[in-house]
Amino acid sequence: MIKKSLLIILFLSLAYSCKEIPNRIEGKRIEINDSILANKEIEDFISPYRDNVNKNLDSVISYAPETYSKTDGEFNTAIGNLMADAVFSESNPIFNKRTGKNIDFVLLNHGGIRAIISQGNITSRTAYEVMPFDNSVVVVALKGKQINELFNYLSKAKRAHPVSKQVELLLDEEFNIKKALVNGKPIVENETYYIATNDYLYNGGDRMTFFHPNDSLYSIDYKIRNVLIDYFKKVDTINPKIDNRFTKLTAE
Numbered sequence: 001m002i003k004k005s006l007l008i009i010l011f012l013s014l015a016y017s018c019k020e021i022p023n024r025i026e027g028k029r030i031e032i033n034d035s036i037l038a039n040k041e042i043e044d045f046i047s048p049y050r051d052n053v054n055k056n057l058d059s060v061i062s063y064a065p066e067t068y069s070k071t072d073g074e075f076n077t078a079i080g081n082l083m084a085d086a087v088f089s090e091s092n093p094i095f096n097k098r099t100g101k102n103i104d105f106v107l108l109n110h111g112g113i114r115a116i117i118s119q120g121n122i123t124s125r126t127a128y129e130v131m132p133f134d135n136s137v138v139v140v141a142l143k144g145k146q147i148n149e150l151f152n153y154l155s156k157a158k159r160a161h162p163v164s165k166q167v168e169l170l171l172d173e174e175f176n177i178k179k180a181l182v183n184g185k186p187i188v189e190n191e192t193y194y195i196a197t198n199d200y201l202y203n204g205g206d207r208m209t210f211f212h213p214n215d216s217l218y219s220i221d222y223k224i225r226n227v228l229i230d231y232f233k234k235v236d237t238i239n240p241k242i243d244n245r246f247t248k249l250t251a252e
Contacts, residue, residue: 062122062232068240070113073160075171075246079117079130080162082240084108086231087224088164091137091196094220103139104182104193106164107150109206112198112224113162122238127228135198137222141215144189149210151180151187154246161206163246164196171248178249198224 068079084106092103115129142150151169154161155177163169170179180187187193192215201208202217232238 057125057128058123060121060123061229062235063237064117064119064122065237065239067119068117070110070116070160073242075160075248076162076242077160078240078242079113080108080110080160081165081243081245082117082238083113083130083224083228084162084164085240087137087196087227088166090227090230091139091220091222094222095139095194095196095218098220099218101194103196105166106162106196107201107208108162108198108224109201109208110159110161111206112200117238122232124229124232127225127232131225131228133200133224135200135224137196137220137224137227138199138202139194139196139218139220140202140211141192141194141217142211143215144187144191144193146210146214147182147187147193147195148180148189150195150208151177153208153210160246165243165245167245169246170244173249175248194218 068077068082070077070079072078073080087106087108088103091106095101095103112133112135113130114132115126117126117130154163154169155171155175158175166183168179168181168184169177172178182193195211197208197211199219202211204211
């Protein structure tokens with residue numbers, strides 16, 4: 001009898017609850033604009049922190065004699081070369097100290113460059129604009145066979161994916177690989193190479209599937225953005241150039 005009473009109470013509770021559920025929800029758009037006054041107490045609390053952040057972001061750490069864009073070259077760009085070389089120069093000492101090994105080269109992605117570097121003063125904010133994502137440096141151990149797959153990907157991508165200066169990749173007029181060197185030497189299929197990239201690409205971003213399988217993965221806990229900031233602080237005036245690291249023969 002008690003169980004039956006409990007079931008009746010439960011049923012009535014559910015039925016009553018169902019009646020309370022609206023069958024239509026209406027809302028209206030509230031526009032946020034300058035007509036909404038700031039809360040002075042909150043503003044007074046936040047203002048010193050915001051001012052300090054802006055001061056740090058806008059402090060001058062280097063200088064750009066020209067404006068650099070990811071569209072200024074067909075297969076390698078000055079800004080892409082700068083980023084790849086910065087990742088190498090800033091990450092390799094850390095990797096070497098931890099493992100006793102050296103990075104062979106760096107591969108980044110063209111789409112990861114999100115802004116130009118404008119002529120004039122370079123600040124920490126510049127690094128945030130160029131690399132707004134929280135991508136970090138990882139180093140992947142790959143066999144030479146996979147390096148050949150990597151270069152084949154680059155040859156077919158027809159985009160200026162940044163590689164560091166340890167690479168020399170030359171394509172013929174049909175986008176076939178004519179020459180591929182790492183540190184001035186041809187690829188040895190059974191040899192192990194250590195490639196620095198970012199975690200987005202390692203996980204298959206931009207369809208870069210050649211990072212799997214691999215011999216090993218090393219995370220050095222270093223954001224690309226912080227790499228750029230550290231690099232800029234060491235270089236009074238940047239001077240990136242388009243060079244012969246990734247090029248294509250042209251018809252005469």
